[in-house]
Amino acid sequence: MHCDGYTINIARTAPSVGADITGVDLSKPISDAVFDDIRRALGEFGVVLFRDQNIDSNAHLAFARRFGDININRFFQSVKGYPEIAYVAREPDQVGSTGWYWHTDHSYDQAPAMGSIFAAREIPAVGGDTLFAGMAAAYEALSDGLKSTLESLFAWHTDLVCPEVSDPTLQAVFADRQPGLQTNKGTRSKHPVVIRHPISGKKVLYVNPGFTERFYGWTQAESKPLLDFLYAHAGQPQFTYRHRWKEGDVAFWDNRATWHCALDDCFGYRRELHRITVEGVPLEAASA
Numbered sequence: 001m002h003c004d005g006y007t008i009n010i011a012r013t014a015p016s017v018g019a020d021i022t023g024v025d026l027s028k029p030i031s032d033a034v035f036d037d038i039r040r041a042l043g044e045f046g047v048v049l050f051r052d053q054n055i056d057s058n059a060h061l062a063f064a065r066r067f068g069d070i071n072i073n074r075f076f077q078s079v080k081g082y083p084e085i086a087y088v089a090r091e092p093d094q095v096g097s098t099g100w101y102w103h104t105d106h107s108y109d110q111a112p113a114m115g116s117i118f119a120a121r122e123i124p125a126v127g128g129d130t131l132f133a134g135m136a137a138a139y140e141a142l143s144d145g146l147k148s149t150l151e152s153l154f155a156w157h158t159d160l161v162c163p164e165v166s167d168p169t170l171q172a173v174f175a176d177r178q179p180g181l182q183t184n185k186g187t188r189s190k191h192p193v194v195i196r197h198p199i200s201g202k203k204v205l206y207v208n209p210g211f212t213e214r215f216y217g218w219t220q221a222e223s224k225p226l227l228d229f230l231y232a233h234a235g236q237p238q239f240t241y242r243h244r245w246k247e248g249d250v251a252f253w254d255n256r257a258t259w260h261c262a263l264d265d266c267f268g269y270r271r272e273l274h275r276i277t278v279e280g281v282p283l284e285a286a287s288a
Protein backbone atom coordinates (compact mmCIF):
# COMPACT_ATOMS: atom_id res chain seq x y z
CA MET A 1 0.00 0.00 0.00
CA HIS A 2 1.36 3.35 -1.03
CA CYS A 3 0.68 6.55 0.87
CA ASP A 4 -1.61 7.71 -1.96
CA GLY A 5 -3.92 4.78 -1.25
CA TYR A 6 -2.96 2.48 -4.11
CA THR A 7 -2.46 -1.20 -3.44
CA ILE A 8 -0.52 -2.40 -6.43
CA ASN A 9 -0.23 -6.14 -6.92
CA ILE A 10 2.20 -7.81 -9.26
CA ALA A 11 1.80 -11.50 -10.13
CA ARG A 12 3.73 -13.55 -12.68
CA THR A 13 1.79 -14.81 -15.69
CA ALA A 14 4.45 -17.41 -16.59
CA PRO A 15 7.74 -18.50 -15.02
CA SER A 16 10.05 -16.76 -17.51
CA VAL A 17 8.19 -13.68 -18.72
CA GLY A 18 5.13 -11.56 -17.97
CA ALA A 19 3.31 -10.19 -14.94
CA ASP A 20 -0.23 -9.01 -14.27
CA ILE A 21 -0.47 -5.73 -12.44
CA THR A 22 -3.68 -4.95 -10.57
CA GLY A 23 -4.65 -2.00 -8.42
CA VAL A 24 -3.71 0.66 -10.96
CA ASP A 25 -6.15 2.81 -12.91
CA LEU A 26 -4.32 4.05 -16.01
CA SER A 27 -7.08 6.52 -16.89
CA LYS A 28 -5.71 8.72 -14.09
CA PRO A 29 -2.19 10.09 -13.58
CA ILE A 30 0.00 7.67 -11.63
CA SER A 31 2.07 8.66 -8.61
CA ASP A 32 5.87 8.48 -8.59
CA ALA A 33 5.71 5.44 -6.28
CA VAL A 34 3.40 3.55 -8.66
CA PHE A 35 5.53 4.61 -11.62
CA ASP A 36 8.63 3.18 -9.88
CA ASP A 37 6.84 -0.11 -9.17
CA ILE A 38 5.67 -0.45 -12.79
CA ARG A 39 9.09 0.39 -14.21
CA ARG A 40 10.82 -2.10 -11.91
CA ALA A 41 8.26 -4.80 -12.79
CA LEU A 42 8.80 -4.12 -16.48
CA GLY A 43 12.55 -4.70 -16.09
CA GLU A 44 12.04 -7.77 -13.92
CA PHE A 45 9.25 -9.52 -15.89
CA GLY A 46 9.74 -8.09 -19.42
CA VAL A 47 5.99 -7.65 -20.00
CA VAL A 48 3.43 -6.08 -17.68
CA LEU A 49 -0.31 -6.44 -18.26
CA PHE A 50 -3.14 -4.27 -16.99
CA ARG A 51 -6.68 -5.61 -17.40
CA ASP A 52 -10.03 -3.85 -17.75
CA GLN A 53 -8.53 -0.43 -18.34
CA ASN A 54 -10.67 2.30 -19.79
CA ILE A 55 -8.12 4.67 -21.28
CA ASP A 56 -8.59 7.16 -24.06
CA SER A 57 -5.75 8.28 -26.32
CA ASN A 58 -4.82 11.16 -24.00
CA ALA A 59 -4.45 8.85 -21.00
CA HIS A 60 -2.53 6.34 -23.14
CA LEU A 61 -0.10 9.10 -24.15
CA ALA A 62 0.22 10.54 -20.64
CA PHE A 63 1.10 7.10 -19.27
CA ALA A 64 3.67 6.47 -22.02
CA ARG A 65 5.32 9.86 -21.52
CA ARG A 66 6.14 8.96 -17.92
CA PHE A 67 8.61 6.42 -19.31
CA GLY A 68 10.41 8.52 -21.89
CA ASP A 69 10.18 10.28 -25.21
CA ILE A 70 7.79 8.84 -27.79
CA ASN A 71 9.15 7.17 -30.92
CA ILE A 72 6.99 8.06 -33.92
CA ASN A 73 6.47 4.81 -35.79
CA ARG A 74 7.10 4.83 -39.53
CA PHE A 75 5.48 1.47 -40.29
CA PHE A 76 1.88 2.13 -39.31
CA GLN A 77 -0.82 4.70 -39.89
CA SER A 78 -1.48 6.77 -36.79
CA VAL A 79 -4.63 7.17 -34.73
CA LYS A 80 -6.55 10.18 -36.05
CA GLY A 81 -5.31 13.32 -34.32
CA TYR A 82 -2.53 11.45 -32.49
CA PRO A 83 0.63 11.13 -34.59
CA GLU A 84 2.41 9.50 -31.61
CA ILE A 85 -0.05 6.59 -31.52
CA ALA A 86 0.28 3.86 -34.14
CA TYR A 87 -2.95 2.35 -35.44
CA VAL A 88 -2.28 -1.38 -35.58
CA ALA A 89 -5.38 -2.75 -37.27
CA ARG A 90 -6.18 -5.85 -39.25
CA GLU A 91 -9.35 -6.00 -41.32
CA PRO A 92 -11.39 -9.24 -41.51
CA ASP A 93 -10.54 -9.84 -45.18
CA GLN A 94 -6.96 -8.67 -44.99
CA VAL A 95 -4.24 -10.88 -46.38
CA GLY A 96 -0.77 -10.30 -45.06
CA SER A 97 0.17 -9.20 -41.61
CA THR A 98 3.39 -8.10 -39.95
CA GLY A 99 5.58 -9.32 -37.11
CA TRP A 100 4.26 -12.91 -37.08
CA TYR A 101 7.80 -14.22 -36.42
CA TRP A 102 9.86 -13.85 -33.23
CA HIS A 103 11.51 -10.45 -33.08
CA THR A 104 12.48 -7.49 -30.96
CA ASP A 105 11.21 -4.15 -32.25
CA HIS A 106 13.81 -1.68 -33.50
CA SER A 107 16.90 -3.74 -32.64
CA TYR A 108 18.46 -2.27 -35.80
CA ASP A 109 18.46 1.21 -34.19
CA GLN A 110 21.50 2.58 -32.35
CA ALA A 111 19.35 3.16 -29.27
CA PRO A 112 16.61 0.52 -29.68
CA ALA A 113 13.14 1.43 -28.45
CA MET A 114 12.65 0.77 -24.74
CA GLY A 115 9.29 -0.81 -25.34
CA SER A 116 5.75 -0.45 -26.56
CA ILE A 117 2.48 0.13 -24.77
CA PHE A 118 -0.55 -1.43 -26.48
CA ALA A 119 -4.18 -0.68 -25.75
CA ALA A 120 -6.57 -3.36 -27.03
CA ARG A 121 -9.52 -1.71 -28.81
CA GLU A 122 -11.13 -4.54 -30.83
CA ILE A 123 -10.19 -8.17 -30.39
CA PRO A 124 -11.09 -11.25 -32.46
CA ALA A 125 -13.31 -13.91 -30.89
CA VAL A 126 -10.45 -16.32 -31.52
CA GLY A 127 -6.88 -15.80 -32.68
CA GLY A 128 -4.63 -12.77 -32.77
CA ASP A 129 -2.74 -13.69 -29.59
CA THR A 130 0.74 -12.32 -28.95
CA LEU A 131 3.58 -14.56 -27.78
CA PHE A 132 6.42 -13.30 -25.64
CA ALA A 133 9.74 -14.93 -24.77
CA GLY A 134 11.94 -13.89 -21.84
CA MET A 135 15.54 -13.36 -22.87
CA ALA A 136 16.99 -13.19 -19.33
CA ALA A 137 15.62 -16.68 -18.54
CA ALA A 138 16.74 -18.01 -21.92
CA TYR A 139 20.25 -16.68 -21.34
CA GLU A 140 20.40 -17.98 -17.78
CA ALA A 141 19.59 -21.53 -18.96
CA LEU A 142 22.66 -21.74 -21.22
CA SER A 143 25.91 -23.45 -20.16
CA ASP A 144 28.66 -21.39 -18.55
CA GLY A 145 30.91 -22.16 -21.52
CA LEU A 146 28.50 -20.81 -24.11
CA LYS A 147 27.59 -17.86 -21.89
CA SER A 148 31.19 -16.71 -21.71
CA THR A 149 31.62 -17.08 -25.47
CA LEU A 150 28.45 -15.08 -26.15
CA GLU A 151 29.49 -12.35 -23.71
CA SER A 152 32.54 -11.64 -25.86
CA LEU A 153 30.48 -11.21 -29.05
CA PHE A 154 28.69 -8.37 -30.80
CA ALA A 155 26.11 -8.71 -33.57
CA TRP A 156 24.83 -6.62 -36.47
CA HIS A 157 21.10 -5.93 -36.62
CA THR A 158 19.34 -4.59 -39.70
CA ASP A 159 15.77 -4.09 -40.87
CA LEU A 160 16.70 -5.66 -44.21
CA VAL A 161 16.72 -9.31 -43.07
CA CYS A 162 13.18 -9.62 -41.66
CA PRO A 163 10.69 -11.75 -43.64
CA GLU A 164 8.65 -8.78 -44.90
CA VAL A 165 11.74 -7.60 -46.76
CA SER A 166 13.34 -10.86 -47.79
CA ASP A 167 10.06 -11.90 -49.48
CA PRO A 168 9.29 -9.47 -52.35
CA THR A 169 5.66 -10.62 -52.59
CA LEU A 170 5.10 -9.49 -49.01
CA GLN A 171 6.65 -6.13 -49.85
CA ALA A 172 4.01 -5.74 -52.56
CA VAL A 173 1.22 -6.56 -50.09
CA PHE A 174 2.44 -3.87 -47.68
CA ALA A 175 2.82 -1.32 -50.44
CA ASP A 176 -0.80 -1.97 -51.51
CA ARG A 177 -2.10 -1.66 -47.99
CA GLN A 178 -0.26 1.39 -46.75
CA PRO A 179 0.71 3.46 -49.79
CA GLY A 180 3.14 6.24 -49.02
CA LEU A 181 4.29 4.84 -45.70
CA GLN A 182 7.98 4.29 -45.24
CA THR A 183 9.13 0.72 -45.07
CA ASN A 184 12.43 -0.75 -44.09
CA LYS A 185 15.34 1.38 -45.11
CA GLY A 186 18.56 -0.45 -44.37
CA THR A 187 19.21 0.83 -40.87
CA ARG A 188 22.05 -1.17 -39.32
CA SER A 189 23.43 -1.20 -35.77
CA LYS A 190 25.90 -3.26 -33.79
CA HIS A 191 24.95 -4.39 -30.26
CA PRO A 192 26.48 -6.71 -27.65
CA VAL A 193 25.09 -10.26 -27.88
CA VAL A 194 24.61 -10.26 -24.10
CA ILE A 195 23.48 -6.93 -22.69
CA ARG A 196 23.17 -5.66 -19.13
CA HIS A 197 19.48 -4.79 -18.89
CA PRO A 198 19.15 -1.02 -18.35
CA ILE A 199 16.49 -1.45 -15.63
CA SER A 200 16.96 -4.87 -14.01
CA GLY A 201 20.74 -5.13 -14.36
CA LYS A 202 20.23 -8.74 -15.50
CA LYS A 203 22.21 -10.35 -18.28
CA VAL A 204 19.96 -10.66 -21.31
CA LEU A 205 20.45 -12.45 -24.64
CA TYR A 206 20.13 -9.79 -27.33
CA VAL A 207 19.83 -11.41 -30.74
CA ASN A 208 16.49 -12.06 -32.48
CA PRO A 209 15.25 -13.93 -35.57
CA GLY A 210 13.66 -10.81 -37.08
CA PHE A 211 16.60 -8.47 -37.35
CA THR A 212 19.94 -10.01 -36.36
CA GLU A 213 22.11 -10.38 -39.46
CA ARG A 214 25.36 -11.92 -38.20
CA PHE A 215 27.97 -11.75 -35.47
CA TYR A 216 30.42 -8.88 -35.69
CA GLY A 217 33.57 -10.08 -37.46
CA TRP A 218 31.81 -13.28 -38.63
CA THR A 219 30.24 -14.02 -42.02
CA GLN A 220 26.53 -14.74 -42.30
CA ALA A 221 27.30 -18.40 -43.10
CA GLU A 222 29.51 -18.69 -40.01
CA SER A 223 26.92 -16.97 -37.83
CA LYS A 224 23.86 -18.92 -38.96
CA PRO A 225 24.40 -22.21 -37.06
CA LEU A 226 24.96 -20.50 -33.71
CA LEU A 227 22.15 -18.00 -34.27
CA ASP A 228 19.81 -20.83 -35.27
CA PHE A 229 20.74 -22.71 -32.11
CA LEU A 230 20.04 -19.63 -29.97
CA TYR A 231 16.69 -19.03 -31.70
CA ALA A 232 15.62 -22.65 -31.17
CA HIS A 233 16.78 -22.48 -27.57
CA ALA A 234 15.18 -19.15 -26.63
CA GLY A 235 11.90 -19.92 -28.40
CA GLN A 236 11.25 -23.03 -26.30
CA PRO A 237 7.82 -23.02 -24.60
CA GLN A 238 9.22 -22.75 -21.07
CA PHE A 239 10.61 -19.30 -21.85
CA THR A 240 7.34 -17.98 -23.29
CA TYR A 241 4.01 -16.49 -22.31
CA ARG A 242 1.04 -16.35 -24.68
CA HIS A 243 -1.22 -13.36 -24.25
CA ARG A 244 -4.89 -13.84 -25.14
CA TRP A 245 -6.08 -10.25 -25.62
CA LYS A 246 -9.31 -8.85 -24.22
CA GLU A 247 -10.71 -5.44 -24.98
CA GLY A 248 -9.53 -3.09 -22.25
CA ASP A 249 -6.14 -4.77 -21.90
CA VAL A 250 -3.06 -2.61 -21.76
CA ALA A 251 0.19 -4.46 -22.35
CA PHE A 252 3.60 -2.86 -21.91
CA TRP A 253 6.64 -4.79 -23.03
CA ASP A 254 10.33 -4.11 -22.75
CA ASN A 255 12.05 -4.69 -26.09
CA ARG A 256 15.43 -5.29 -24.45
CA ALA A 257 14.17 -8.12 -22.23
CA THR A 258 11.81 -9.95 -24.59
CA TRP A 259 10.99 -11.23 -28.02
CA HIS A 260 7.42 -11.10 -29.27
CA CYS A 261 5.48 -12.65 -32.11
CA ALA A 262 2.01 -11.55 -33.28
CA LEU A 263 0.06 -14.62 -34.41
CA ASP A 264 -1.50 -14.08 -37.83
CA ASP A 265 -4.39 -16.49 -37.30
CA CYS A 266 -7.50 -14.33 -37.03
CA PHE A 267 -8.65 -14.25 -40.65
CA GLY A 268 -12.33 -13.26 -40.74
CA TYR A 269 -12.09 -11.09 -37.65
CA ARG A 270 -11.17 -7.47 -37.08
CA ARG A 271 -8.37 -6.63 -34.68
CA GLU A 272 -7.43 -3.15 -33.56
CA LEU A 273 -4.68 -2.24 -31.13
CA HIS A 274 -3.21 1.18 -30.44
CA ARG A 275 0.52 1.27 -29.91
CA ILE A 276 2.85 3.85 -28.40
CA THR A 277 6.57 3.17 -28.53
CA VAL A 278 8.90 4.68 -25.96
CA GLU A 279 12.48 5.59 -26.91
CA GLY A 280 15.35 3.63 -25.38
CA VAL A 281 19.03 4.04 -24.68
CA PRO A 282 22.19 2.62 -26.27
CA LEU A 283 22.83 -0.88 -24.91
CA GLU A 284 25.83 -1.89 -22.81
CA ALA A 285 27.56 -5.23 -22.82
CA ALA A 286 27.01 -7.44 -19.76
CA SER A 287 30.77 -7.94 -19.67
CA ALA A 288 31.55 -4.19 -19.60
Ligand code: MN
Nearest residue numbers: 099104105260
Ligand atom coordinates in the same frame (compact mmCIF):
# COMPACT_ATOMS: atom_id res chain seq x y z
MN1 MN B 1 6.82 -6.01 -33.19
